[in-house]
Amino acid sequence: MSIKENIVRTAHDLFYKEGFHASGVELLAQNAGTTKRTLYAHFGSKDGLIDAVLDYRHKQFMDKLAAALDEKPKAQTARAYLDFIVDWTKSPDFYGCMFINVCGEYADPNSSPHQKSAAHKSQIRDFLRTRLSENGTDKDNAQKLADKVFLLGEGLIIAAQTGQCDMAIEDLADIVC
Template structure:
C-alpha cells in the first residue's frame, strides 16, 4: 500500500469511528505515520482528504454489494441485499453509514460532501435497479419499484441500528434461500 492509500485508509477509519469534524489534520497525519505537510501535498487540504475517503468508501461499498448480489436473481435479490445490510450493521466494525454521517455533519445541501453522499445513495439505487432489471423476470417499472423498496428498507435498517434500534433488524433476519 502506497503512502496515499495508507493515509486514505487511516483517515477512513478515523472519520468513520470519530466523525469528520472530530479529526484534525494533526491526528490524521500522526495516525497515518506521516506529516501534515505530506498530507497536504497529497490532498491539498482536509477537504481534499474527506473527498478521497468518501470515494474510497464508495468503491469499497459497491464491491461488497456487488459481491452480495452476485449469482442471486429473481425474488431473492431484495432479500440478498437486506441480508447484506443486516450482516454489515451487526458487524463489530459497524459505526453507521459514512455517507449518512457526512450528510449529518455537512447538512447544507450545497456542501460538496453532502452532494457526494447524495450521489453515492443515488448510485446504490441505480445499482439495485440494474440488478433487478437484468433479471428479465420483471419489467423496468417493477424493477424500479423493487430496487427502491430494497433501498428504503436497507437505509431504514442502517439508521435503526445506528440509532440503537438494532432489535428491529430481526424483522428482516436471514432469509431462507
C-alpha cells in the same frame, strides 16, 4: 501501499469512528505516520482528503455489495440486499453509514461531502434497479421495487445505528416483494 493510500485508509478509519469534524489534520497525519505537510501535498486540504476518503468508501461498499449479490440468484436481489445490510449492521466495526454520517456533519446540500453522499445513494438505487431489471422485472416495476428495498435498507441502517437491533427483520423482504 503508497503514502497516499495509507493516509486515505487511516483517515477513513478515523472519520468513520470519530467523525469528520472531530478528526483534525494533526491527528490524521499522526495516525497515518506522516506529517501535515505530506497530507496537504497529497490532498491539498482536509476537504480534499474527505473527498478521497468518500471515493474510497464508495468503491469499497459497492464492491462488497456487488460480491454479496453476485452470490445469489438475481431473482433474490431484494432479499440478498437486505441480508447484506443486516449482516453489515451486525458487524463489530459498524459505526453507521459513512455517507449518512457525513451528511449530518455537512448539512449544506451543495457541499462536496453532501454531493458525494447523494451520488453514492443514487448509485445504490441504480445498481438495485439494474439488477432487478436483469431478472426480467419490467423497468417501471424494477424502479419501484428498487426504491422500496433501498428505503427499507436505509431504515435498517438507521435502526442499527440508533440501537434498535432487537426488531424481528427476517421477513422484511416479504414486505417489499
